[in-house]
Amino acid sequence: MDAATLFGLAAAALVGLGTYGVIVNxxxxxKILAFNVVGSGVFVLFGAIARRGAVLGYDRxxxxxxxxxxxxxxxxxxxxxxxxLLLRLHEEAGSATLASDEPSSGKAAAERDER
Amino acid sequence: MxxxxxxxxxxxxVGLALWTVVVRDxxxxxxxxxAYGLLLTLVWVQLRGIDVALTEAAIGGGLTGFLLIRAAARxxxxxxxxxxxxxxxxxxxxxxxxxxxxxxxxxxxxxALPDPAPxxxxxxxxxxxxxxxxxxxxxxxxxxxxxxxxxxAIVLLFALIGVWSxxxxxxxxxxxxxxYSADPDGMFAYLARVLPPIGIVVGAYIFWxxxxxxxxxxxxxxxxxxxxxxxxxxxxxxxxxxxxRWLRVALVAGPVVFIAIGAxxxxxxxxxxxxxxxxxxxxxxxxxxxxxxSLAVTLALLVAGAxxxxxx
Numbered sequence: 274m275d276a277a278t279l280f281g282l283a284a285a286a287l288v289g290l291g292t293y294g295v296i297v298n299x300x301x302x303x304k305i306l307a308f309n310v311v312g313s314g315v316f317v318l319f320g321a322i323a324r325r326g327a328v329l330g331y332d333r334x335x336x337x338x339x340x341x342x343x344x345x346x347x348x349x350x351x352x353x354x355x356x357x358l359l360l361r362l363h364e365e366a367g368s369a370t371l372a373s374d375e376p377s378s379g380k381a382a383a384e385r386d387e388r
Numbered sequence: 389m390x391x392x393x394x395x396x397x398x399x400x401x402v403g404l405a406l407w408t409v410v411v412r413d414x415x416x417x418x419x420x421x422x423a424y425g426l427l428l429t430l431v432w433v434q435l436r437g438i439d440v441a442l443t444e445a446a447i448g449g450g451l452t453g454f455l456l457i458r459a460a461a462r463x464x465x466x467x468x469x470x471x472x473x474x475x476x477x478x479x480x481x482x483x484x485x486x487x488x489x490x491x492x493x494x495x496x497x498x499x500a501l502p503d504p505a506p507x508x509x510x511x512x513x514x515x516x517x518x519x520x521x522x523x524x525x526x527x528x529x530x531x532x533x534x535x536x537x538x539x540x541a542i543v544l545l546f547a548l549i550g551v552w553s554x555x556x557x558x559x560x561x562x563x564x565x566x567x568y569s570a571d572p573d574g575m576f577a578y579l580a581r582v583l584p585p586i587g588i589v590v591g592a593y594i595f596w597x598x599x600x601x602x603x604x605x606x607x608x609x610x611x612x613x614x615x616x617x618x619x620x621x622x623x624x625x626x627x628x629x630x631x632x633r634w635l636r637v638a639l640v641a642g643p644v645v646f647i648a649i650g651a652x653x654x655x656x657x658x659x660x661x662x663x664x665x666x667x668x669x670x671x672x673x674x675x676x677x678x679x680x681x682s683l684a685v686t687l688a689l690l691v692a693g694a695x696x697x698x699x700x
Contacts, residue, residue, distance in 0.1 A: 274391070276394050276434045276435060277435065278498060278499070279391075279394055279395065279398055280394075280398060280431050280434065280435060281495075281498035281501075282398075282495050282498055282499075283398040283401055283402055283431075284494070284498070285491045285492075285494035285495040285498060286402045286405075286491055286495075287401070287402065287405050288490060288491060288494055289487040289488060289490050289491030289494075290402070290405045290406055290409050290487065290491075291405065291409065292483075292486065292487045292490055293409060293483050293484055293486075293487035294408070294409035294410075296479075296483035296486070296487075297474075297475055297479065297480050297483050298409070299470055299473035299474060299475065300414060300463075300466075300467075300470040300473075302414055302418075302456070302459055302460060302463055303409075303414055303417060305456070306408055306409075306414075306417055306418065306421055306456060307408070307409055309421065309452065309456075310405050310408060310409065310421075310424075313424075313425075313428060313444075313448065314405075316440075316444075317428070317431060317435075318494065318498070320431075320432060320435045320437055320440060321435060321498065322501065322505070323435065323437065324435045324436055324437075325501060325505035325507075326505045326506065326507030326508070326509055327436070327507070327509070328504075328507050328509050328510060329509055329510055329513050330513070331509040331512070331513065331524065332436045333435065333436040333437060333509075334505075334507045334508055334509045335508075335509060335512050335524035335525050335527075335528050336508040336509075336512065336528050336532070336533070337508075338437050338439060338440055338525055338528075339439075339525045339528035339529045339533060339536075340528075340533070340536065341437070341440050341443075342439060342440060342443045342525065342529065342604075342606060343529070343536050343537065343540045345440070345443050345444060345447050345448050346443070346447055346540055346544065346606055347540055347543055347544075348448070348452075349447045349448070349451055349452050349687075349690075350543055350544050350546075350547035350690060351547065352452050352455060352456075353455055353547060353551060353690040353691065353693075354547045354550045354551055356455050356456065356459045357550075357551045357554050357693050357694055358554060359459065359463075360459060360462060360463075360693070360694075361554040361694065363462070363463055363466065364556075368466055368469065369463045369466045369470070370466070370469070370470060370473065372473055
């Protein structure tokens with residue numbers, strides 16, 4: 274099996290694993306982590322496709338690879354925003370959960386805001 | 389032999405992804421993610437993507453890993469409460485089923501990819517001489533698909549505005565993160581003094597060599613950002629208040645130069661972001677030089693996070 278097919282199949286496994294993690298992990302930080310696993314799986318898949326596009330002295334198709342670099346940087350920007358949103362939620366609410374708030378804890382946070 | 393190594397790397401990568409998803413402790417998961425990111429660089433090398441490998445190591449493993457580890461450490465005391473929210477077995481089973489189906493569908497698609505594969509490499513080969521750069525990735529990023537790179541730089545700025553807007557009222561426009569302090573005679577402070585000169589030289593080298601060999605502004609900027617973060621975390625320097633004018637100028641200078649040169653293309657070469665052939669390489673270098681400091685500051689501030697302390 275050539276490297277492109279092997280890592281393409283690995284990428285399929287990564288996307289599946291990440292999707293499972295996004296669904297079942299209750300903690301938001303774990304969801305962000307799992308979402309990054311899905312993202313890297315998609316990147317590797319695209320990289321495998323780029324490797325197969327090797328022609329004319331190029332050992333890979335450079336266009337998808339350049340888009341991958343853009344993709345990795347944008348994924349980082351989105352992760353940074355998500356992590357900071359989560360830290361702010363934790364600072365405001367004292368917990369880091371996506372479970373629906375009881376009304377009392379929401380009010381407590383609102384009171385803290387006013388102060 | 390190389391097939392065996394490849395299979396080993398693929399197994400390790402999938403194994404580490406599994407660890408990241410199922411391990412109980414979030415901190416352990418974040419550490420696993422960094423190892424996973426570093427192993428992915430080997431995958432990129434095997435897929436002949438040295439530029440992507442550098443980006444993955446610097447940004448995917450490095451900066452993202454740092455963000456996640458720090459967040460995991462800060463949220464550690466919420467772990468116990470979160471474990472009680474574990475979903476029911478039926479939901480976990482359904483999720484496993486959906487994920488397996490998704491993986492199977494992608495795997496089938498991988499096995500059924502067309503042969504010969506479609507490729508844009510011939511177009512790159514035909515036009516790369518006009519750009520004057522030797523690294524086809526750089527040619528794509530800054531000439532053939534320069535719009536993507538411009539929008540990406542702007543996405544980074546928007547993400548930073550989003551992060552800053554999370555600041556509490558009292559810290560609006562203030563300094564991001566806590567004021568770090570480390571033992572001034574300790575190992576960490578020592579490293580924070582010794583490493584930056586080396587890191588800055590390596591970062592500048594990776595940036596400059598990107599015109600003809602793997603490397604470029606993103607990887608170089610990440611190294612510069614990492615060196616700055618190192619000195620901040622060792623308590624040798626403090627993060628500047630985000631309302632400082634020089635900081636704002638540094639952030640937008642790169643994209644502004646990029647847009648200006650793009651607009652110039654309308655007059656001189658007939659399209660936005662088109663370069664007159666005689667000066668194509670010079671213009672690309674000007675854009676890269678302008679983007680490097682902007683990207684370094686943007687990446688560092690994205691990691692530093694929302695302002696937390698009042699200015700002063």
